[in-house]
Amino acid sequence: MISQHFIVFIVDDEPAVRDSLALLLKQEGIFVQTFENAETFLNAYQPGHKGCIILDVRMPGIGGLQLQEKLLNYKNIMPIIFLTGHGDIPMSVRAIKAGAIDFLTKPITRVKLLASVQSAFLESEKLIEANKHNQDALSRLASLTKREHEVMMIAIQGYHNKEIASRLGISFRTVEIHRSNIMHKTGAINLLDLARIAYESGLNTST
Incomplete structure (x- = not known):
């Protein structure tokens, strides 16, 4: 027992x-x-x-x-x-x-x-x-800017940088910078790991 x-x-x-x-x-x-x-x-x-x-x-x-x-x-x-x-x-x-x-x-x-x-x-x-795990994930995502959060939510759905840039109306280079910042701030080692962190935080990652 x-x-x-x-x-x-x-x-x-x-x-x-x-x-x-x-x-x-x-x-x-x-x-x-x-x-x-x-x-x-x-x-x-x-x-x-x-x-x-x-x-x-x-x-x-x-x-x-x-x-x-x-x-x-x-x-x-x-x-x-x-x-x-x-x-x-x-x-x-x-x-x-x-x-x-x-x-x-x-x-x-x-x-x-x-x-x-x-x-x-x-x-x-x-x-x-x-x-x-949820609390850890939330604390990692809390440091993201609004734009970084938007880029992350699109990226974890499988969209490439060019598609993200088109959807958000920003440059390809800006998307690259945002994605680099996102990975650094969250400590994610790859996109799959980033999706796991977002999921564990309670975010709806299916939309």
Whole structure:
């Protein structure tokens, strides 16, 4: 079980459920924080944690699916495991489509819960690494001028310098200078690498 530096955040309005889940996970050496509702969790929430969220669906105030939507707006990268006694197929489909890694029903066995948490930890590592790549890519592109950005977006679609010059109404030599500056500022080793950096930054490179 991967557990070092990972935290499981349990959000459930039933004290007995919170306590039993917390005890089970702590016995595996996993750090746990519990919350009685979505509001208290949001007040304590900080982006960037390694771990996952075990979330009940039906709670007073903000429900589990509503909390999931809010966390998407916060660009949350912690995987969410839904654990509920009131689930149905449409609800589970909605949760999974919105990015939940699992949708489990109460009561849950120790083996099944630990397997789901393990999968969530592995996914958390992947998401954190991907986020680091995205931030790195964004910082590289931030130094580009508006014109350099325009040249880059056309170049990574496969257009040659002469075509770029024609589309932007600038000289062939100016395009060469811009492309040289782009490669230097981004640290890209070739056009394919530049396209990767643009993609990892979240830019729509298909247009």
